[in-house]
Amino acid sequence: xxxxxxxxxxxxxxxxxxxxxxxxxxxxxxxxxxxxxxxxxxxxxxxxxxxxxxxxxxxxxxxxxxxxxxxxxxxxxxxxxxxxxxxxxxxxxxxxxxxxxxxxxxxxxxxxxxxxxxxxxxxxxxxxxxxxxxxxxxxxxxxxxxxxxxxxxxxxxxxxxxxxxxxxxxxxxxxxxxxxxxxxxxxxxxxxxxxxxxxxxxxxxxxxxxxxxxxxxxxxxxxxxxxxxxxxxxxxxxxxxxxxxxxxxxxxxxxxxxxxxxxxxxxxxxxxxxxxxxxxxxxxxxxxxxxxxxxxxxxxxxxxxxxxxxxxxxxxxxxxxxxxxxxxxx
Amino acid sequence: xxxxxxxxxxxxxxxxxxxxxxxxxxxxxxxxxxxxxxxxxxxxxxxxxxxxxxxxxxxxxxxxxxxxxxxxxxxxxxxxxxxxxxxxxxxxxxxxxxxxxxxxxxxxxxxxxxxxxxxxxxxxxxxxxxxxxxxxxxxxxxxxxxxxxxxxxxxxxxxxxxxxxxxxxxxxxxxxxxxxxxxxxxxxxxxxxxxxxxxxxxxxxxxxxxxxxxxxxxxxxxxxxxxxxxxxxxxxxxxxxxxxxxxxxxxxx
Numbered sequence: 001x002x003x004x005x006x007x008x009x010x011x012x013x014x015x016x017x018x019x020x021x022x023x024x025x026x027x028x029x030x031x032x033x034x035x036x037x038x039x040x041x042x043x044x045x046x047x048x049x050x051x052x053x054x055x056x057x058x059x060x061x062x063x064x065x066x067x068x069x070x071x072x073x074x075x076x077x078x079x080x081x082x083x084x085x086x087x088x089x090x091x092x093x094x095x096x097x098x099x100x101x102x103x104x105x106x107x108x109x110x111x112x113x114x115x116x117x118x119x120x121x122x123x124x125x126x127x128x129x130x131x132x133x134x135x136x137x138x139x140x141x142x143x144x145x146x147x148x149x150x151x152x153x154x155x156x157x158x159x160x161x162x163x164x165x166x167x168x169x170x171x172x173x174x175x176x177x178x179x180x181x182x183x184x185x186x187x188x189x190x191x192x193x194x195x196x197x198x199x200x201x202x203x204x205x206x207x208x209x210x211x212x213x214x215x216x217x218x219x220x221x222x223x224x225x226x227x228x229x230x231x232x233x234x235x236x237x238x239x240x241x242x243x244x245x246x247x248x249x250x251x252x253x254x255x256x257x258x259x260x261x262x263x264x265x266x267x268x269x270x271x272x273x274x275x276x277x278x279x280x281x282x283x284x285x286x287x288x289x290x291x292x293x294x295x296x297x298x299x300x301x302x303x304x305x306x307x308x309x310x311x312x313x314x315x316x317x318x319x320x321x322x323x324x325x326x327x328x329x330x
Numbered sequence: 331x332x333x334x335x336x337x338x339x340x341x342x343x344x345x346x347x348x349x350x351x352x353x354x355x356x357x358x359x360x361x362x363x364x365x366x367x368x369x370x371x372x373x374x375x376x377x378x379x380x381x382x383x384x385x386x387x388x389x390x391x392x393x394x395x396x397x398x399x400x401x402x403x404x405x406x407x408x409x410x411x412x413x414x415x416x417x418x419x420x421x422x423x424x425x426x427x428x429x430x431x432x433x434x435x436x437x438x439x440x441x442x443x444x445x446x447x448x449x450x451x452x453x454x455x456x457x458x459x460x461x462x463x464x465x466x467x468x469x470x471x472x473x474x475x476x477x478x479x480x481x482x483x484x485x486x487x488x489x490x491x492x493x494x495x496x497x498x499x500x501x502x503x504x505x506x507x508x509x510x511x512x513x514x515x516x517x518x519x520x521x522x523x524x525x526x527x528x529x530x531x532x533x534x535x536x537x538x539x540x541x542x543x544x545x546x547x548x549x550x551x552x553x554x555x556x557x558x559x560x561x562x563x564x565x566x567x568x569x570x571x572x573x574x575x576x577x578x579x580x581x582x583x
Contacts, residue, residue, distance in 0.1 A: 190443050190444075192446050193444050193446065194431070195440070195443045198431060198441065201420050204419075207418055208420065211406060211412060212435045213403055213406030214403070214440055218441075
């Protein structure tokens, strides 16, 4: 009975957490819009990358799958949305985003089927191989993808027939924020669902999950497909906002950077993924402007400091600290 | 009628027979203890029965169905559940989440992508009942890494209960628990459903004698004794293979 009565407490706390998350995203977006009106393209790129980092968090943070090839899913979404616009004349942005999500999910399925056959280091190596393969396929299929020149000729209709994608990137930015909010709410529902709990179980001890009669592989593959859809939406947003897709969108470098952003923010939490992306990209922007020669050194030093002194990441460590304070206060 | 039957199970590793023609059968409500000295082949036997190792010969039947070729995960779904010698729990999850996950998995709802377990009234009530029964209610919302090892062992039993198995394989349920706390494990084991067939692998002979109605002794992969707990200490072959001074102490008492 004690359990029954207490069980409503975490439920309420989590609902409140989602509402706070929505409020913070909206507030930060509004502040960003007014603070950097001439830099909305960068902010939209941060949102698109945030979707990629959230998608890595689903497989790495929630399921414990090591991957350095997740940009393959992001790139698949970007090329999917770009190709249907440039080659098939499908220029309606919502449809392009949907196609990006499907392309990402399919890439997630293919990657997952390959990567999930191994564990640990071999898994990491397979993920690198996968992103290189995707990269090479896109490079060779230049009649479709534009190869190393990038895919150009992407056009988009006005959003809902009302809002043109303007030169200042206002529409793209607002569209990106709306997509982020929708994805955030859906992922909150997912990670709090029985499936989300099962995925956390897989991360903590797959042997125990199997001993409960659940298929560990099936859980991870499903999560990979969902993660692909999320990364694909990010890729599509990137294609829509920049109207060009380059090979760098499915590169190993992007995969590695996105993983670094996740570690910086903290794995296993949607907030960690978002905080990590903003911190990394903002820091990168500021430092590269301040010192164009040594900015990578400074970024590297920051990462070392975070990993050594806040191994749970910026958000993860802050959350743990607050939790200890709350616990100590009782 | 036999609910669970193992017939002439064999497993060789590089020519060495680690499991040699082992047979046993369990009826609903049975409490069978499998004991044996280190290296007797108990772990191999558990792995063969649970499907983590493929036998070289013999058969395993559960509720009339031959499950010899069935995957480990599907054996669990059919009602053959095991606990672990060293606890295997989710360190960052609470006992409430553990038991809820087991219930949801049992009911085929663990892959639902919406709704929260703590908003599902039936699940919450059943979780509450199980944790209450095992005296873990107060710890329901603590992370497993914050609770004592003995309580973690109780949670292992709670998970087994939540899965409502037909046959339960308990692999040393009191291993690592301080002597003073084994009574709590014993009480928890007494609360297992009376119609559940239990096969316990255990080193703690006091626990074996109190829990089991039947004892089988495994030595060098072969069953050398199958009988009552009272008789096991008197058996000459068992004394030689395993019990030694404990049997002497028992007979003297």
